[in-house]
Amino acid sequence: MIYEIRFHGRGGQGVVTAATLLAEAAVFEGLWSQAIPFFGAERRGAPVVAFTRISNKPIRIYSQIYNPDAIVVLDEKLLQLRSILQGLKSNGIIVVNSSEKLKFPKIPSQRIFTVNATSIALKLGLVVAGWPVVNTAMLGAIARVLNIISIESIEECIRRKWRGEMGEKNSLAARLAYENIRERD
Amino acid sequence: MERVAVLSGNHAVAHAVKLCRPHVIAAYPITPQTQIVEKLAEFVERGELKAKYIRVESEHSAMAAIIGASAAGARVFTATSSQGLLYMHEAIWSAAGARLPIVMAVVTRAIFPPWNIWTDHSDILAQRDTGWIIAMAESNQEVFDMIIQAYRIAEDERVLLPVMIGLDAFSLSHTAAPVSLLDQDKVDKFLPPRRAFSFLLDIENPITMGNVAFPDHYMEFRYLIQKAMERAKQVIREVEEEFYEISSRKYGGLxxxxxxxxxxxxxxxxxxxxxxxxxxxxxxxxxxxxxxxxxxxxxxxxxxxxxxxxxxxxxxxxxxxxxxxxxxxxxxxxxxxxxxxxxxxxxxxxxxxxxxxxxxxxxxxxxxxxxxxxxxxxxxxxxxxxxxxxxxx
Amino acid sequence: MREKIVPISTPAKGAVGKTGFWRTFKPIIDREKCIKCLLCWLYCPEGAILRTDDDITIDYDYCKGCGICANECPRKAIEIVLER
Missing domain, CATH: 3.40.50.920 (Rossmann fold)
Known part of the structure; x- marks a missing residue:
């Protein structure tokens, strides 16, 4: 089993952190993983991607991910990028931070899910430098649809990364997103 | 059981170096290596690693600083990449010629122009003839293991040569993957404090290093490096066997x-x-x-x-x-x-x-x-x- | 035939796409307060403030919303608002 996930976000949104936390949660589940950042324009606001590879065996490949099983979009505005669904498997999953019913040029066998991570972040007061912090909520959402990593492992990894109140708020964000993700089609 | 952490290759290097208890670290930042020395600076700042951390003005100075420290008997470390490694090149020869057991991590990266920060082995292979022992890791786990073994190899009396451990830019340096860490007491037993040899700088017993060697002597010093390199092959195998005892991991020698x-x-x-x-x-x-x-x-x-x-x-x-x-x-x-x-x-x-x-x-x-x-x-x-x-x- | 043997680039607009898309905050000029001193035009690191004969406009296709213009404006005639 090998599972590959591509995260889309903007510089400063914690995309690499999300990919790494998911990799840590996988190890927590007794699986093997890699978190791979892609380096391009490392500037605040610029579109960025990061990847997580999960397997039930040690991972020895280091080449890039071309055909992800799932795509996680942290900022709805990125949907206007033409490359957003590039390479997604025909049975792939798309998870978007959105409250809207989304129109997508996807193929019918691909499934799309939404969760309003922004409103979860705002409700919990997770705002840094004017931006709602949505990466931890999106982890809860992806855990739900991946179905190989428990929400408890995600919460535990979040609480290990941020101690105290920040850890509690961020793990609650993941839990709320886990509970509120909806399939949209 | 020892802790498994999800670490980037860079952080795997930093954690391994910390376990080796270096006395002196000198470094100059360069992508994609920077995270190694940033993490080490953090360890020193927090008091988790008792080392003198020298912020230098260039890679050439970084190598010069640890050459001095190593000559005085310190266990030392630095890391660099690409242009920084090339800038260091002259001092890299000095380190080997002075027979100093320095350990350096090299995050292999392409050379300018055009600018490119991704992996390429031209930078580390440009150091091929310097008298350093040069290794390349395949995984974050291996780079962690190699760093710890590198000090043992470098400091072995049969070798006394610097060691360079290479890891690919981004594919290892920035990719996070599970790494089994080692307990400090195990590493302490495997890697005891550096032993003093006869040619250390010591104010009580003054010596001069870096002298002139006329044509009737120069060649013999080169021959001695070659001999040490040949002996290093056996030492590398032995050290790996001993490392296996504390880690249950081995890769096959050279x-x-x-x-x-x-x-x-x-x-x-x-x-x-x-x-x-x-x-x-x-x-x-x-x-x-x-x-x-x-x-x-x-x-x-x-x-x-x-x-x-x-x-x-x-x-x-x-x-x-x-x-x-x-x-x-x-x-x-x-x-x-x-x-x-x-x-x-x-x-x-x-x-x-x-x-x-x-x-x-x-x-x-x-x-x-x-x-x-x-x-x-x-x-x-x-x-x-x-x-x-x-x-x- | 001229061979392209060295990595060179020539000035081009929008080589990495419309970078206004990166914006989180948006500068808005208050025409009443603006005295057309052109300090914003001078300081804009993106060249995204356009100067016409007797006026300035912001090229929102390329403005990344850094806010330097608002910071430099001596009349506080540029307001920074959250992008919607």
Whole structure:
């Protein structure tokens, strides 16, 4: 089993952190993983991607991910990028931070899910430098649809990364997103 | 059980260095190495690592600073990459000539111009002839293990040479993967404090280092480095066996052999993409092609006996270089064919993946299949070609 | 035929796409307060403030919303608002 996930976000949104936390949660589940950042324009606001590879065996490949099983979009505005669904498997999953019913040029066998991570972040007061912090909520959402990593492992990894109140708020964000993700089609 | 942490290659290096208790760290930041020395600075700042951390104005100064500290008996560390490594080049020779057991991590990265921060082995291979022991890791775990072993190898009285541990930019340096850490007391037992030898700088017993050696002496010092390199081969194997005792991990000494025993064709390469090559070997074996991988872990000292033993009697040896010696060929190809020239083995070379261009298991399979096709029509000449280069004017 | 043997680039607009898309905050000029001193035009690191004969406009296709213009404006005639 090998599972590959591509995260889309903007510089400063914690995309690499999300990919790494998911990799840590996988190890927590007794699986093997890699978190791979892609380096391009490392500037605040610029579109960025990061990847997580999960397997039930040690991972020895280091080449890039071309055909992800799932795509996680942290900022709805990125949907206007033409490359957003590039390479997604025909049975792939798309998870978007959105409250809207989304129109997508996807193929019918691909499934799309939404969760309003922004409103979860705002409700919990997770705002840094004017931006709602949505990466931890999106982890809860992806855990739900991946179905190989428990929400408890995600919460535990979040609480290990941020101690105290920040850890509690961020793990609650993941839990709320886990509970509120909806399939949209 | 020891803790498993999900660490980038850079942080795996920093954690390993911390366990080795260096006294002095001098560093200058350069992407993609910066995270190594940032993490170490953090350890020092928090008091988790008692070391003198020297912020220098260049890589050349970083090496100069740790040369001085090492000459005074300190265990030292630095890390660099690409342009920084090239800028350090003069001092790199000094470190080996002074026979100092320095350990340095090199995050292998392409060389300017044009600017490119991705992996390429040209920078580390440009240090090939300096008298340093040079190794390349395949995984974050291995780079962690190699750093700890590097001090033992460098400080062994039979060796006393600096060691450079390479890890590929981004594919290892920034990719986070599970790493089994080691307890401090285990590492302390494996790697005791550095022993003092007769030629340390000591104010009570003054000596001069870096003297002139006239033509009637110079050559002997060079010969002694060569002898130490040859002895290092055995030391590398011994140290790995001892490391196995504390970690249950070993990789095979100077090389790692993967499914080589019954192989018709052997892929020879080094670094992170060896994992993709192993994947390729497994897939091609399902198609009935008996392919093995010989991963070069140490390029200096050159594993002559291993390369010869694994290569002889094969239909072909395919060397994949992530570097190019302009006007010559791939550097690994040159090394491997120099060893095999007496022995009618077909050695095929591919220059690939320069500047971080992705090379997947499929790409390796294409190289292997091309060689098989040539062999079938009786084409057995050794040669080197560029893989996947786009059409240029 | 001229061979392209060295990595060179020539000035081009929008080589990495419309970078206004990166914006989180948006500058808005208050025409009443603006005295057309052109300090914003001078300081804009993106060249995204356009100067016409007697006026300035912001090229929102390329403005990344850094806020330097608002910071430099002596009349506080540029307001920074959250992009919607």
């Amino acid at each position: 090389v790692e052999e993967y499914r080589c025993n019954d192989a018709d064709v052997i892929l020879v390469l080094m670094g992170a993409w060896s994992g993709d090559a192993k994947e390729c070997a497994d897939k091609l074996r399902e198609e009935g092609l008996r392919v093995g991988v010989l991963r070069i872990r140490f390029i200096r000292p050159l594993p002559i006996e291993e390369i010869k033993r694994v290569s002889l009697g094969r239909k072909a040896v395919i060397v994949v270089d992530r570097d190019i010696s302009f006007g010559g060929t791939g550097i690994l190809f040159t090394e491997v064919s120099s060893i095999l020239q007496q022995n009618s083995v077909t050695v095929r070379g591919f220059i690939a993946g320069l500047g971080g261009r992705d090379v997947t298991a499929k790409d390796f399979a294409q190289m292997v299949k091309q060689v098989y096709t040539d062999l079938e029509v009786g084409e057995r000449r050794s040669r080197v070609e560029w893989y996947g280069v786009k059409e240029v004017i």
